[in-house]
Amino acid sequence: MESGSDHRIQRVFVCPSFANDVLMCVRPVISIDGAHMRSEWKGTLYLATVKSAEDELYPVAFAITVDGEDFQGWLWFLQHLKASAPNLIAEHFRRECSYRLFTFMSDRCKGLNTALGHVFPANHNCFCAVHIRRNVESNHGKKFASTVTALSQTTSLPEKRALLTQLQQKSPGAYKYATDIDANRWMDSAWLEDEKLPPRYGFRNSNISESANNMVGDARNGNWLDAIDCILRKMSLRITESQSKYEGKDGVVGSILGLATERWEKCVGCRVYTSGNDGETYSVYQKLGGELEEESLLKVRPVDCVCDCGKWQAIGVPCVHGMAYFRHQMKWRLEDVLDQAVDEYYKYRTQRELYRRNFVHVWRHLLEPDMMTLPPDGAARRMPGRPKTVRLRKNSRYAHEPEKSPTICSRCHQPGHNVRTCVRREAVKKRNAGNGTATTTHSVL
Secondary structure, three states, X not given: OEEOOOOEEEEEXXXXXXXXXXXXXXXXXXXXXXEEOOOOOOOEEEEEEEXXXXXXXXXXXXXXXXXXXXXXXXXHHHHHHHXXXXXXXXXXXOOOOXXXXXXXXXXXXXXXXXXXXXXXXXOOEEEXXXXXXXXXXXXXXXXHHHHHXXXXXXXXXXXXXXXXXXXXXXOHHHHHHHHHXXXXXXXXXXXXXXXXXXXXOOOOOOHHHHHHHHHOHHHHHOOHHHHHHHHHHHHHHHHHHHHHHOOOOOOEOHHHHHHHHHHHHHOOOOEEEEEOOOOOEEEEXXXXXXXXXXXXXXXXXXXXXXXXXXXXXXXXOOOHHHHXXXXXXXXXXXXXXXXXXXXXXHEHHHHHHHOOOOOOOOOHHHOOOOOOOEOOOHHHOOOOOOOOOOOXXXXXXXXXOHHHOOOEOOOOOOEOOOHHHHHHHHHHHXXXXXXXXXXXXXXXX
């Protein structure tokens, strides 16, 4: 907690002591976002949130400050986050990856991106594809936004090139906007072109943060102390509920079990051959079906959990071609694949470890004020964005010489006014005529 010289509170940072261990039980992608407080004390709420294998939200740290979503506010929050959770900058477990363990997901906020570069220079920072889509939709048209969505999701390099060509031909502006953003920050296909990039585990947008902001929405309505108390109470309750939810369960979580089973069934007709002299690469032939009975040829490197299709390394679950290797080359059963080839993040034992510890909730009625710290001065803080102003309308320079005005009314075809004011002029004329008052055209203006 930080206070100013006037003893008014300036910033508060909250992070459970076990948050650093929690990070090792979730997929290494963390979403960062901010939201403005709605109470009279104002301020900005910062949230750092991860997701469990069952897509449950887990806020690992939060802060409330008098800053806006600017560089200084983000810098302070990220510095404390780094000090509280050093596992964010742990060495990556993939031998080919040149980045630190955790990937950050953000909405391209300038202050946040600059602060991330200062505090976490060795971590990969990805951009929300939904925000990119919305910008294209608002500036270049809705029909091109779907192409941007397809670009963010495809793991096929030929399909990526075809989509970019299509976008360039139909909307050069949208093409320039999309290509000006580094592909390795938002396109899935970038992971096929650069093996040094860490996997995103299917996270393409900042929906984690948007959902987290919604989860703690009530906290933003009260004062800072009420907000902190509300968020901690919700976190403690969610941990307690999850502890009982995963008790006694074993194996792979339900959603991943269904996906793995589907891929296992699809690999039945595949053929696997050794490729190269390193003993680590295999060629997989898969029938595509159709009248021509076409086949696709893709290479798999099981030791690195990598396939040319990009789907294995994308989420940490063997793709169809990886399943074909385990089924036909290794003679494994599906149970063996689930136990040894699926990432630990998707196991129920990891879920139990994630929710193993909870914190003791603080009962506020037992606390006494220190008789020194004062609440923030919300009135002294300027809200972000352009201040609201009242438009001061001025008379036209042709008010006294309407015949010289370039504006021509489409109703009466007279200069000096438009069709909107033409009706009003006529009404004024009739009213004045009824009152016996003479008026000219320019006097009504």
